[in-house]
Amino acid sequence: MNQKRTFFTVLVLMALIGILTAVLRHTISGTPFFPGQSTSVWLVEARVDFEATGGPVTASLSLPGLKTPGFALYEEQAASPGYGFSILEENDNRRAEWTKREATGEQSLYYSAHLVESDQDNSSDVGKPAGENRNVAWEAAQELAAKEVLDRARETSSSPQSLTRELIKLLNSPASNQNTALLRSDNVDQAELVMNLLGREGIATRSVMGLYLEDARRRQTLTPMIEIHTGREWLLVNPQTGEVGIPANLLLWHRGGVSVLDVSGGGKSQVAFSMIKQTVPAAQLAKAQNSGSIFSRLGVHGLPIEEQSMFKFLLLLPLGAAVVVFMRVMIGLKTSGTFMPILIALAFLQTSLVPGLISFISVVAMGLALRSYLSRLNLLLVARIATLIVLVIFIISALSIIGYHLGYSTGMTITFFPMIIIAWTIERMSILWEEEGSQEVLIQGGGSLVVAVLAYLIMQTQLLNHLTFNFPELNLVLLALILAMGQYTGYKLTELRRFRAMDEL
Amino acid sequence: MSKRWVSLRRLRQLGMLGMNCRNVDFINRYNDRKLFPLVDNKLKTKLLAQEYDVPTPSLRCVVREQHEISHIERQLADMDSFALKPAKGSGGKGIVVVIGRKGDDFVRSSGALLSLADIRRHMSNILAGLYSLGGASDVAIVEDLVAFDDCFSGYSYEGVPDIRIIVFQGYPVMAMLRLATHASDGKANLHQGAVGVGLSLDDGRCLNAVQFSKSVKTHPDTERSLSDIQVPGWRDILVLAAQCCDMTGLGYIGTDLVLDKALGPQLLELNARPGLSIQVANGRGLLPRLRHIEGLTGRRRLSPEQRVDYCMRHFVAVGGQSQPGIL
Structure with a gap:
């Protein structure tokens, strides 16, 4: 009794560990419990080109923060043969730095980042950190013009952001007056001009470089933007349109006064961006996001893709095994060969159900017909089974070829059936036929097929497929279940029928 | 009902x-x-029973190797009735009961006739493990038929x-x-x-x-x-x-x-x-x-x-x- 209790305690513990690990994996790595959830991933590549002059080269490129409004960075790489590469972080700024002792001629350096759209708060950081309150010395004429423009804008506004908006509206208005024309003539860059004007109003501003993300664009450049401080928070403003707030597809690449790209030891430097949008299942994303965590090491995802696809099948086997145990222990269905149904079910996974069933039944039926002839030949058992294997291969090849010529490509998938197992099944069934009659063959063959179909239906369920592959620890629960069924001493369902004569007494 | x-x-x-x-x-x-x-x-059961003096139908011969089958008729010559069994058979599988002779043929309990070739093939099947659990190789035993x-x-x-x-x-x-x-x-x-x-x-x-x-x-x-x-x-x-x-x-x-x-x-x-x-x-x-x-x-x-x-x-x-x- 005591032993039994320990056994069941261990089972419960096992199941709990499995479930807890799965929940932990879910919360920590974000692997979803349900399949089919996908997220957009942007692959952005920055290409730095310059001409090296022959001496030591240091190229430094500003990088987006790990978390920028609307996006989260989860993977970055640099490809630059021959260069030393590192990512430097100071304060809020991250910079990629490529270094080389000696370089001449055209140089191309690549940096690529995977960014996920995230729904983090879209506002810039609160507070009043490193911004600048520009105080430019204006020329007398410009001073006057700036004052005029600002006065007009101030009249129709109430807050820093509305002032900015009005200011940009004035600067953009097609009926531009002398004042705006005068201001423009000197400051070509509108962002600079707006910042200078706002500085004169005592409003803190920062310059920002943003990148508009559009699918499959190449040779894009950064768009200058400004941020203004409203007294409580920083707001992003588009200096061209006066729009306030961060557009959904804008990636804030660079912030602050430092230059985006610095190259020493080279000239004609420029940076260009290309980007592509991918829709990645959330599961795959979680995998990449946590490539360093313990869960990814305990998971299957760390393996090469080829091995992974094999594991996908392997991890399904426990499900099939559980079905077989259930059907035999609890229901009491007879099958020919204990685990043959799982192998058939695995084959069904490749062929899909109906073609699989048809081809399996036809192969076995033909095999049985041929086997009945073999029994007259008086062969040794091993030779007979070997003959059967060869015959099964003939049958399968013939069916594939005929199927192909008739235009059914499904005929080809017949090769997924485990031939040796089929040969043995045919042999067993033929013996069964001779000894116990056709009825027993139908019972056991039918039982095997029922179990196989059931195992197939369970194994091909999207959800279970997803769970066993992404949460291998859930197999512990399955194991506990199988062990518990192994201790079941109650009646089988079929025994209620088998002992039916007991009711008459 | x-x-x-x-x-x-x-x-x-x-x-x-x-x-x-x-x-x-x-x-x-x-x-x-x-x-x-x-x-x-x-076979083991039978030998064990003999050791313990538990009565059991006496063992006439054991066929262990394929080559012994080719001259099995010499062994069977003086037996009119016998039971041929696989040593590891289960559920009565592979048991042939011969109750007499009819010319060169053997008469089964069901009245069906078996030729010597049938007997040989059956023995060969037994040795190959056709009737044993898991197809393990087996031996054939021939024992006295019980006069029930x-x-x-x-x-x-x-x-x-x-x-x-x-x-x-x-x-x-x-x-x-x-x-x-x-x-x-x-x-x-x-x-x-x-x-x-x-x-x-x-x-x-x-x-x-x-x-x-x-x-x-x-x-x-x-x-x-x-x-x-x-x-x-x-x-x-x-x-x-x-x-x-x-x-x-x-x-x-x-x-x-x-x-x-x-x-x-x-x-x-x-x-x-x-x-x-x-x-x-x-x-x-x-x-x-x-x-x-x-x-x-x-x-x-x-x-x-x-x-x-x-x-x-x-x-x-x-x-x-x-x-x-x-x-």
């Missing part, structure tokens, strides 16, 4: 032993795996009636007589269509009879009334069965015995995984008796005879009806 299903409650009430329970609580617990070969291999006792004449069709007794911890707990029928092709296996006759443990009287899980009153082929059956020399039979437990060391076995006209009860074979149909034939479950034996103290001190006497006293059935309080 025969129902298609029996309720769970009824099974529990009768103390029916289910397959899962048998495997987990009795076979796994009382039968040591390493002793299984003693009963799974009929006349007391069963008219009760068995084309085959030897045998007595199956479940022995638990050395105590015979349930018995049944298995009668071959035309449907069972001379075999004594219930699932193949043999008639199972439950026997009362105190005197070997018929309690109830079933075929294909249905109650029968007469033998389907010979029409003889089954309720008249009373096995002679009942106590000796039970003692022989009880000895088999001491001989093998297995705690839960099915013993298959036959009654020879001249030699009395003979051990035919043992089974470490005896079937459950004996309960249907007896109209009662095994569990109450098994649990009763489990609860006995000092059960190992008793001799086979004492154990048999205990069972004959305690496991008395009244008329095939199961009544509360009676094991």
Whole structure:
């Protein structure tokens, strides 16, 4: 009794560990419990080109923060043969730095980042950190013009952001007056001009470089933007349109006064961006996001893709095994060969159900017909089974070829059936036929097929497929279940029928 | 009116032993795996029985190698009747009973003729492991045919009636007589269509009879009334069965015995995984008796005879009806 209790305690513990690990994996790595959830991933590549002059080269490129409004960075790489590469972080700024002792001629350096759209708060950081309150010395004429423009804008506004908006509206208005024309003539860059004007109003501003993300664009450049401080928070403003707030597809690449790209030891430097949008299942994303965590090491995802696809099948086997145990222990269905149904079910996974069933039944039926002839030949058992294997291969090849010529490509998938197992099944069934009659063959063959179909239906369920592959620890629960069924001493369902004569007494 | 299903409650009430329970609580617990070969291999059982002086049909020859088959006719020359069996066969598979000769051919119990080539092919199949569990290679044994006792004449069709007794911890707990029928092709296996006759443990009287899980009153082929059956020399039979437990060391076995006209009860074979149909034939479950034996103290001190006497006293059935309080 005591032993039994320990056994069941261990089972419960096992199941709990499995479930807890799965929940932990879910919360920590974000692997979803349900399949089919996908997220957009942007692959952005920055290409730095310059001409090296022959001496030591240091190229430094500003990088987006790990978390920028609307996006989260989860993977970055640099490809630059021959260069030393590192990512430097100071304060809020991250910079990629490529270094080389000696370089001449055209140089191309690549940096690529995977960014996920995230729904983090879209506002810039609160507070009043490193911004600048520009105080430019204006020329007398410009001073006057700036004052005029600002006065007009101030009249129709109430807050820093509305002032900015009005200011940009004035600067953009097609009926531009002398004042705006005068201001423009000197400051070509509108962002600079707006910042200078706002500085004169005592409003803190920062310059920002943003990148508009559009699918499959190449040779894009950064768009200058400004941020203004409203007294409580920083707001992003588009200096061209006066729009306030961060557009959904804008990636804030660079912030602050430092230059985006610095190259020493080279000239004609420029940076260009290309980007592509991918829709990645959330599961795959979680995998990449946590490539360093313990869960990814305990998971299957760390393996090469080829091995992974094999594991996908392997991890399904426990499900099939559980079905077989259930059907035999609890229901009491007879099958020919204990685990043959799982192998058939695995084959069904490749062929899909109906073609699989048809081809399996036809192969076995033909095999049985041929086997009945073999029994007259008086062969040794091993030779007979070997003959059967060869015959099964003939049958399968013939069916594939005929199927192909008739235009059914499904005929080809017949090769997924485990031939040796089929040969043995045919042999067993033929013996069964001779000894116990056709009825027993139908019972056991039918039982095997029922179990196989059931195992197939369970194994091909999207959800279970997803769970066993992404949460291998859930197999512990399955194991506990199988062990518990192994201790079941109650009646089988079929025994209620088998002992039916007991009711008459 | 025969129902298609029996309720769970009824099974529990009768103390029916289910397959899962048998495997987990009795076979796994009382039968040591390493002793299984003693009963799974009929040759070993036979040699063991000879050592313990347990009567068994005498062994005529053993065919171990393929090449011995080619001159098997010399071995069979002086035998008119014999039984050819695979040593590791299960469920009566692969057993050929030859009852006489007709020219060069052998006459099977069913009346069918077998040529020498058929015999050879059958032996070759046996050696290759066709009838053994898992297809392991096997040996063929040829033994004397039992001249079965006349007391069963008219009760068995084309085959030897045998007595199956479940022995638990050395105590015979349930018995049944298995009668071959035309449907069972001379075999004594219930699932193949043999008639199972439950026997009362105190005197070997018929309690109830079933075929294909249905109650029968007469033998389907010979029409003889089954309720008249009373096995002679009942106590000796039970003692022989009880000895088999001491001989093998297995705690839960099915013993298959036959009654020879001249030699009395003979051990035919043992089974470490005896079937459950004996309960249907007896109209009662095994569990109450098994649990009763489990609860006995000092059960190992008793001799086979004492154990048999205990069972004959305690496991008395009244008329095939199961009544509360009676094991």
